[in-house]
Amino acid sequence: MDYFIIAITTVAGLYFHWWLYVRIKRWMDRDLALSLAGQDEAKKAFMLQQLAHARVQKIKRRDLPQWLEAAEAGYCGR
DSSP states (O other): OHHHHHHHHHHHHHHHHHHHHHHHHHHHHHHHHHHHHTTOHHHHHHHHHHHHHHHHTTOOTTTHHHHHHHHHHTOOOO
């Protein structure tokens, strides 16, 4: 019974750390997109939409800053 408790606790701890790691990565990506947008609310919405497109296209995290900067350059101020 002791091994079962240890196994469940270990699995729960590993899952929590994985979940937290994924959340922090998403928050960092979102903060990056919003920082590129500045104070313009329309540009913030555009950049968040571009971030969603990057996720769909499976852009790697190391390439994401350059990809978002290129998307920002294409913003035409709708």
